[in-house]
Amino acid sequence: MQAEERLTLETLPADPEKATLEGKNKFLGFWLFLGGETVLFASLFGTYLALKNSTNGGPTTQELFELPIVFAATMLLLTSSLTSVYAMYHMKNLKFKQMQLWLIVTVLLGAAFLGLEIYEFHHYVTHFKHTIKSSAFGSAFYTLVGTHGAHVAFGLLWISALILRNAKRGLTLYNAPKYYVASLYWHFIDVVWVFIFTVVYLMGMVG
Amino acid sequence: MASKQPEIANSKVNIEYRRKKNAEDMKHQVISFALMIFLTLIAFLAVMYPKTFDPLFTVPFIILLAVVQVIFQLYYFMHMSHKGHEAPALFLYAGIAVGFLTILTFMLLMWW
Numbered sequence: 515m516q517a518e519e520r521l522t523l524e525t526l527p528a529d530p531e532k533a534t535l536e537g538k539n540k541f542l543g544f545w546l547f548l549g550g551e552t553v554l555f556a557s558l559f560g561t562y563l564a565l566k567n568s569t570n571g572g573p574t575t576q577e578l579f580e581l582p583i584v585f586a587a588t589m590l591l592l593t594s595s596l597t598s599v600y601a602m603y604h605m606k607n608l609k610f611k612q613m614q615l616w617l618i619v620t621v622l623l624g625a626a627f628l629g630l631e632i633y634e635f636h637h638y639v640t641h642f643k644h645t646i647k648s649s650a651f652g653s654a655f656y657t658l659v660g661t662h663g664a665h666v667a668f669g670l671l672w673i674s675a676l677i678l679r680n681a682k683r684g685l686t687l688y689n690a691p692k693y694y695v696a697s698l699y700w701h702f703i704d705v706v707w708v709f710i711f712t713v714v715y716l717m718g719m720v721g
Numbered sequence: 722m723a724s725k726q727p728e729i730a731n732s733k734v735n736i737e738y739r740r741k742k743n744a745e746d747m748k749h750q751v752i753s754f755a756l757m758i759f760l761t762l763i764a765f766l767a768v769m770y771p772k773t774f775d776p777l778f779t780v781p782f783i784i785l786l787a788v789v790q791v792i793f794q795l796y797y798f799m800h801m802s803h804k805g806h807e808a809p810a811l812f813l814y815a816g817i818a819v820g821f822l823t824i825l826t827f828m829l830l831m832w833w
Contacts (some may be wrong), residue, residue, distance in 0.1 A: 524730040528739055532805070545809035549816030556820025560827030585765055592761065596754045599798050607740055627728050701798045711761075712787040713760045715770045720776045720783075 517688040526608050531694035533687050540691040555706050557591050558661055559713060560655040566718070570649035573642045575718030584715045587630045588707065591666075594623035595704040598697045605693060610685045613693070617677050620700065624670050631663050655714070662710055665703050672696055753797040760790045 515525060517534050527533040532541055566575060601616035635656070638644040646656040673696050680689050764783045767774055774782070796802040801810060 523736055526731060526736075542808055545812045548789045548809075549812035552813065552816030553819045554822065556823045558826040559820075563824065564831040581765060581769060588761055589758075592754075593755060594796070595798055596750070599754075600747075601824045603750070606743045640722050649813075658811075679742055701794055703799075705794050708787050708794070710784050712764060715722060716764055716783050717780055719768045720771065721781050 515687075518683075518686050520684040520686055521608060523608060523692075526710055527687075528606075530605065530685065530687060530690035531566050534691070537687065537691035539693075540695050544695045544698055547601055547699070551702065551706075555658075555661070556598070556660040558654075559709065562658045562714065565654040567648040568650035570650065570651070572649045573644050575651075575714075578638060578642060578644060579715050579718050581715070581719065583630060584711055587627050587634075590623050590627040590630070591704050591707050594620045594627070594666065595701055597623065598700045602697050605685060605690065608685060613685070614677055614681065617673055617693075619676070620675050621670055624673075624700075625667055628663060628666050628670065631659070631666075635660075659682075659710060659714065662703070662706050665706070669696070670698055673700065750797055752795040757790050757793050760786045 517536070519525070530537075532538050585650075597616050597620045601613045601620065602612075604612040604616060644652055644655075646652050655683065676689070676696055677691055680693075683689065685693075743805075764786045767779050767783060771779070795813070800806070
C-alpha cells in the first residue's frame with residue numbers, strides 16, 4: 515500500500531500518524547522540537563520575571579492589565595485545544611469531513627484569540643504609551659506575549675494550509691502525521707498560554 | 722508492528738472495538754477539559770477577590786493550578802499517557818529541566 519493512497523476502513527491502522535517510518539520520525543522529531551520550545555519560552559519567562567517591576571516610570575502591571583479580556587482569551591484558546599482533540603478523534607475513526615470541520619472551528623477560535631491580543635496590545639500602546647521601547651518591563655512583556663502570539667499566528671497558517679491542501683485528498687498515511695503533529699503544536703501553544711495567563715496576568719494583578 | 726498493520730485488512734470486529742476505545746478516550750478528554758476550565762476559574766477567582774487570600778498564598782496556589790492544568794493538557798490532550806511516549810517524555814522533561822534552571826538563574830541574578 516502506498517502512503518498517498520486514500521485510507522479506507524479496511525486499511526486504516528489504529529495509529530495512522532505512526533504507521534509509516536516518516537510518520538514515526540515526524541512524531542519523534544516534533545517532540546524534540548517541543549522540548550526546545552520549552553527552553554525558548556522558559557528563557558522569555560525568566561527575563562519577564564526578572565524585569566517586570568522595571569517600569570521606568572510607566573504603567574505597572576496592576577494599572578495595565580484587565581482580567582475580563584484575559585479570561586475571554588483564555589477560554590477561547592482552551593476551547594480551541596478541545597476542538598483540535600475532537601479533530602484527532604475523528605481522524606482515528608476515519609471521519610475526514612468531521613476532522614476538517616473541527617480544525618476549521620479550531621482555526622476560528624485561534625483567530626478570535628489573536629484578534630483579542632492585537633486589540634489588547636493596541637490598547638496598551640494608545641492609552642498607556644506602553645510600548646516595547648518604553649521600559650525593560652515593556653520589552654520583556656511584548657517579547658514574551660508577542661512570541662506566543664506569533665506562534666498562534668503561525669499555527670493558524672499551518673493548520674489552514676493543511677485543511678486546504680488535503681481537502682480533496684482525504685486521509686492518507688502521508689498526511690495523517692502532518693495533521694497529528696499540527697494538533698500537538700496547537701496544544702503546546704495552549705500549554706504556554708496557561709503559564710502566561712498565570713505568571714504574567716494573574717500574578718501581575720496580585721502584585 | 723504498527724507499520725505492518727496496513728497490509729492486513731481490518732475486520733469489522735477490530736474496527737468496532739477501536740471505535741469504542743476511541744470513544745472511551747474522547748470521554749476522558751472531555752472530563753479533563755471540564756477540569757481544566759474549573760482550575761482556570763479558581764485561579765481567576767482567587768485573584769479577582771484578593772481579600773479572600775493572602776498574596777503570599779495566592780501566587781504559589783495559582784502556579785500549582787497552572788502546573789496541574791498543564792499535566793492534564795500533556796497527558797490527555799497530547800496523549801502522553803498512551804504507550805510509546807518514552808522519548809517524547811525524555812525530550813520534554815529535559816526541556817523543562819533546562820528551562821527551570823534558566824528561570825532560577827535569571828531570578829537569582831536580579832535578587833542578589
